[in-house]
Amino acid sequence: MIWGSIIAWYLFLAGLAAGAFATAALVSFKDRGRKAFVKVQLVGRIVALLALAIGLFLLIFDAEAGFKNPLRFFYLLTNFASVMTWGVVILGVFGCVSLVTLLLSLLKKHVPYWLDGLGIAAAACTAAYTGVLIGVIKTYPLWNTALLPVLFLVSALSAGMAATFILSALIAPRELEGLGILKKLHFALLPTELLLLVALLYVASSTAPAAQASVERLVSGDLALTFWLGLVVAGLIVPLFSGGIGIGAGGNPGGRGSDTDGADGARASGRGGAGGGGRGRTSSGIRTMEAAGDVGVLVGGFLLRYLIIVAAVPLTFVF
Amino acid sequence: MTRYAMLIHTTRCVGCFACRVACQTQNSLPASDSFIRYEEQESGSYPVVYAEQVPLQCQHCEDAPCVSVCPTGASYINNEGIVLVNQERCIGCKYCMTACPYNARIQDHRTGEVEKCRFCVWHDDGSVPEPACVDTCVTGARIFGDLDDPTSEVSQAIVSHNAKPIAAGLTRAKIYYVR
Structure with a gap:
């Protein structure tokens, strides 16, 4: 195996960073300057920069010769035929926007919408490039499909939202109450991801014997237990159930208000104090379950990349 | 122009692995690399079965995926058609190693840099170099020479044996196999 778990962690963390940034930016768009969701935004922006920093460190650490001779990293901008070179440019833009927006948020300044828009574009490029990076490699037919960048993009947003929501639930649960529409988007990503995963495995297994061998390792071979229990059950099925129940509870008449007045709902529940049962309160049981689902999403997000990296069988052995 | 190429006659190969040992010695590689x-x-199919050893190394492809994916420009093709790695530019990201369909590249963990067969060009002093693997082959299964010279031994052997790259149409490889 040429690339292993370090690269899988990098792909996951870069995607997580992109997803968390997009979550914060979407919250900001919904907030429209009313400052009702300041903490969720801050959490998203911190998660984004932190995940990106850790991911980049892992990437540099894995590039042994560059790690020993750091000046060589300047050569990274020389071959624009390489996806990795484009990745460096994309990561540069995303990293800068991510840092600036975090500083603005920390200084309690309003982040301009155009900057968040640019950031969302850079985040989407970051998440998709992690799929293109390995998707252009013909040696591994499992990777060599156009579906992979799309799958990684969807999974990245899903993981970023999950991480932001878990931490926000601890720090600012009431702000989270008003973000029903994002929770619905978060939920909708799961069946999308499942569909893309099935399509990827199905299409890939029909392209080349090496891809078929890779799919067999996942579905019924040495990686089957991790694939079924880790990725499918913990990463997709559990979050689907918990997310569905969470949204169902949120939709009750006694639950939080409609999405259009979500921000007001959040503030109203804030005034409601600790009395509980007020407008827009979700029971702690449901909240715990939603958090468990989000942990599942994160586990699944990592395992998706890890399994796709390690399951890939090269063409070499089937000439 | 000169385009260096090699022919490997797998039906002559006895699987003694002398070429690998000669290569390791020539390039000061540890025993594990x-x-x-x-x-x-x-x-x-039974009872008429054959087993052949297929030696694989850098195929010096004209359409080299390792060169196109290399983010630092460390991998390149020189003007004699030999794929090389400029060690001074390599960051050890291993992208080239994943891109090589022949799994012909290795990472030297002493330096972190990626290396591979260089057709022994680095000890070329103006004369036509003879790679160590060709030089050492006990059964004469390897022929090295200029593909652009129709009178060269390698060009003639490719024609007379109808030798082909290991995987047709993959990367325009310049190691030809007789199988």
């Missing part, structure tokens, strides 16, 4: 590896291929 090698620029040449082997795939054993079985063919035929």
Whole structure:
């Protein structure tokens, strides 16, 4: 195996960073300057920069010769035929926007919408490039499909939202109450991801014997237990159930208000104090379950990349 | 122009692995690392079966995926058609290693840099170099020479044996196999 778990962690963390940034930016768009969701935004922006920093460190650490001779990293901008070179440019833009927006948020300044828009574009490029990076490699037919960048993009947003929501639930649960529409988007990503995963495995297994061998390792071979229990059950099925129940509870008449007045709902529940049962309160049981689902999403997000990296069988052995 | 190429006659190969040892010695590689590896291929059906050793190394492709993916420009093709790595530019990201369909590249963990067969060009002093693997082959299964010279031994052997790259149409490889 040429690339292993370090690269899988990098792909996951870069995607997580992109997803968390997009979550914060979407919250900001919904907030429209009313400052009702300041903490969720801050959490998203911190998660984004932190995940990106850790991911980049892992990437540099894995590039042994560059790690020993750091000046060589300047050569990274020389071959624009390489996806990795484009990745460096994309990561540069995303990293800068991510840092600036975090500083603005920390200084309690309003982040301009155009900057968040640019950031969302850079985040989407970051998440998709992690799929293109390995998707252009013909040696591994499992990777060599156009579906992979799309799958990684969807999974990245899903993981970023999950991480932001878990931490926000601890720090600012009431702000989270008003973000029903994002929770619905978060939920909708799961069946999308499942569909893309099935399509990827199905299409890939029909392209080349090496891809078929890779799919067999996942579905019924040495990686089957991790694939079924880790990725499918913990990463997709559990979050689907918990997310569905969470949204169902949120939709009750006694639950939080409609999405259009979500921000007001959040503030109203804030005034409601600790009395509980007020407008827009979700029971702690449901909240715990939603958090468990989000942990599942994160586990699944990592395992998706890890399994796709390690399951890939090269063409070499089937000439 | 000169385009260096090699022919490997797998039906003459006895699987003694002398080429690998010669290569390791020539390139000062530790025993665990090698620029040449082997795939054993079985063919035929019982009771008429064959096993052949297929030595694999850098195929010096004209359409080299390792060169196009290399983010730092460390991998390149020189003007004699030999794929090389400029060690001073390599960051060890291993993208080239994943891109090589022949799994012909290795990472030297002493430096972190990626290396591979260089057709022994680095000790070329103006004369036509003879790679160590060709020089050492006991059964004469390897021929090295200029593909652009129709009178060269390698060009003539490719024609007379109808030798072909290991995987047709993959990367325009310049190592030809007689199988």
